Amino acid sequence: MTQKTTTHTTTPPVEAFSLHLRSQGYALISLPGGVKLRNINTCTDQSLDSLAVHYARFSGNSWNSQWQSVVFRTLPFIVQSIFNPALPPGLSEDGTLNTYRRFSSDKSPVDILTPWFEYLVRMFPDEADRTNVCAWLAHCFQRPEERPTWHLLIPSDTGTGKGFLFQQILSPLLAGQTKHYSSYAQLTEKHNGALADNLIIVFDDPPTASRRVAESLKSIQTEPTVDIRPLYESARKVATFTRFMTFSNSPTPIEVEDNDRRHYATHFVKHKVDHDETAAFIARLSEWLNAGGLEAVYRWFMQYDLSDFNPYRPPHSVALERMKQASVSPAESEAEVFTESHAVFSFNAFREGCPAFNRDNDATEWLRKHGYTSARLFALARFKDTTITKGALWYHSDLDKGHAREWYLSKYYPKIDAA
Template sequence: MPALAQYINRHGAKEKNFRRWLVQESFGHYYREKCVIKLEPDGTIKVSDNAYAPTEAEQAAIRVAFQAGIELPKSMEVRPAAIQDLLPMLRDEHQRAAVNADDDPLFFEFYNQRTGMLRMVQQRIDTPTGKRYLPWSYWSDGEWRCMEPDGSLPFWKPKRSTGKTKYMVHEGAKAAKFVTEMCADASSTHPWIEELRQYEHWGMIGGALSPHRADYDELWERNPELMVYVCDNDAAGKEALVTVSKNYRRTMWGVQFDQTFPSHWDMADPMPRTFYSDTGRYVGPTIDDLVHHATYATDIIPAPAGSRARPTYAITPHFLKEWVQVREPDVYVNVNKPDKLLSEKAFNGWVRPFSDTDDTARILKRVQSNRGAGLRYAPASPSGLMSDERDNAYVNTYVGPRLVAEAGDVTPWLDYLDTTFPIEADRTAVIRWCATLVCHPEIKMKYGLLLISETQGVGKSTLGSDILKPMIGKWNCSEPSEATVTDGNFNGWCAHKRLAIVHEIYAGHNAKAYDKLKSVITENTLRINEKYMAAYDIENWLHVLACSNSKRALKLSMDDRRWLVPAVSEHRRSAAEWKRLHDWLDHEGGHAKIKFWMKEWLSANGGPVTVADTPPHTQAKREVIEEGYSQGQQLAVEVLRDLTERAPNTKLIVMDAAVQKRIIDQLYRGNRPDRIESLATIRKVAKGEGWHVIKQRVQTAAWRVPSVGVTTALTNDGTLTSTPIAELMKMVERGEAVFVDVAQVF
């Protein structure tokens, strides 16, 4: 047909088959498609860009030729055995152009899974200038031709359906075929093999710049619950994700490889060597680390014919299933990645590549079924969109760690514990706290962990940032500064987290930090204030691990039940020791091995911390409490300790008012100040020193009690706490106990 040939040649279009040509522009190993030219059965030319439309004369001449009765062959499916007739042509092309001409030709077979028939064959030839892909199809005149088949480009896929409900589509047949065969190999040790086996693997051909030419009918017919598109690792490959999404228009995720992967890398290539430790252990990313939601957001609704109105937009039903607008706070959440809360502005920016409008949120707000979901953070429940006992929808933002416990040698962990926490009882308390945090996310402990050493570099922060944080999921942790904790107006660091790590806290005699953290540690619900967001309430599952180089880190009360304060070594480890520990953690599965060890330890040592448990009263904690004592409290300690040392085996009785009088006499020269340590404070100090409070109050001056009204007796012997005052007086008379007149002794 000279008229058709003249028109095609005028535009330099490349023939794809008898009925389709492409005007394209090459760059790198890709080409940019400028126009698709299609030939209809009656000779009508259709173009994707009117700039390449035929002239009226050209179109008329082409139609005349078809009116004369020209019939073009049609592509058709063929039995797999027919490939034997194609092999000589494949060998000829391979020997003519391939750098490895002596090898067998490389080709991929494209099957119709329902019939088992071949739809096409794609040949790959490695030439001196790069890869070439040749399409081969069978035609109704009984010939194989180096042409694309009629219609859209088929996907490469396994010959028979695997029955999987999730599909992973790769760019190109090579990666899809490689992964399919790898998944069938029971001996495969690929680090992603378990994730990959959840999918049936297909390959999209035509290049990263032509995903719109794929036969999406094949995917729609299968109707998978999820389709994941794997981008080639370059700019054009990643940009293809949006085009695939716009054409597929159903539930879809995208895998995009980051800069740690080589350019053009795909899943048929070996994993980068940098993803393995020196001993061969995989330490690179998981597929889940690389996945992004990519479901197309909008449908365009054209204006009525003849109307000058602009088209309108509607949210696609599949996008609607994935995204929820939360009522309080006003945020948008993807139910498959619920740990990320997006403001309206951030949401619009995030989904803009997958939407036809700048303001997708405005359209989403119109859908009543998508609004009003609540927000919760519930580590004991599944993540994502849930319903409560009243059938009210809510989004659980908690996403658990992916860390899987693994049996193994934990010597570096045990060495760290022994070196950092030298007192066995304290070390046991620390282990129980950490193991509960890691192994029992359903338990909210009611006390935090405070690590104090005056020497830097002993490993306090290592426990939080380098050990616990990776084990419970970094997205479940925050690391606020002391200023943020004590003086900040916003407390977003508390929300949707299980662990807050404060690397350096110092409050001195100020109780502000203690008071602020008390509610964080104990309350069941927190009121969250975040910048640019309305305040809202959320369940409190936060635990606090605070570090300090000073015993004045927090002003702890004498009867504190909110902090575990173990003794921490002042021994500074060498750089080589730290390197060995971190190499084991990061490259030898240290975190997984610690998790397994923690589970075993809890089973053998009395189980986890419960919500009713309080921390043990350690010597280190006692020192912190005393560091925060006033001068009067310190003097009370000196009095009680002096009495104990003078008569270590004697039952002593002393009045709290007498101790208070001693403070007034020594510190204030007998003049009672406006502010003085109360009798209740003195009793708390006494308890901290191991003394006990006698239950019956003293209402007599028989023991020369200062005239302050009713007072309380203190004793160093716990057996006397319930003894009546009258009986105590008789014991003193019989010499079985000693009443101490503080004014006379000191």
């Protein structure tokens, strides 16, 4: 008599499955939509319904929703999330998840860096530009927690490779902690939290910023903290480690103030030969990057000498000085000429001497921006019977009222004693 052999399929215990999820970087987090699975390696969230798919792939069997409690007991729970390059990445024992990530790769870096050096020379033919840009970028890799107060302006012809630099080199080397915008206004939208968890934001050929946005950018680019209000979350102040790069096809991508300390501008980049030759070089560079070149670039950045780099004071930029001159409007030029020869003046005299201002408000704004104030200098009793104007006159705040009166009288009423 032949005895039947019964084969039993052993279902892997749900505990083993839960440990598998944990080993893959999964944890639990409470979000406005409920509890989610978060992969701390990729910072992506999945609903609990995805447990059925994960379990099927792990065991080949069907998921039982009653096992969910085992997963809850096994996986760590994220109490809060931060982004801080100064702290170890990942989940700590107190439930704090640091979402900052470092570059990692299984590929070995190549030893020959010739394609990379050729690319740098093409992008930044000026040696000073090349040195300063490389130091600024290397600082982002070596000291990501030390945010500079100055940022890069890179104008160029179309297709020279600046987009390639961001998309194919910087973004992967910074573990995707980058953002790309086509306008400044996108950054300042109400619920934008990009300043809280990115190392580089690129503005790609943005239109001129409005006055409100331009003022917001000044503090955003220089202050160590920013206010954010992510969707469905309360507003809060966070540390920001974000650097900015502005790419443009215009030789003068922004209006540069005379006292600008927030930018370093490179010379306008042109094709070495033409667009097709550049495209062919970029294709060869891409192949080199995929064969271990990207890892070699990362190693090169991490070994770059930063002993002379100052994150809080931009190097002198010849290109930026040219942009400053180009940013001076006819009205501003008239105002500078007028105020050089007039220390004290009426507003009407200023408007007559500076007709290029379209509106009185624009003229007033220029005066206040450049340190001028207005007051009634000759309303005192001793000037009561004179023909001197009793209305407000404008003068620079470096002068007090007494010296302003003295200058005005010496200029227009030399026979009247200022005292």
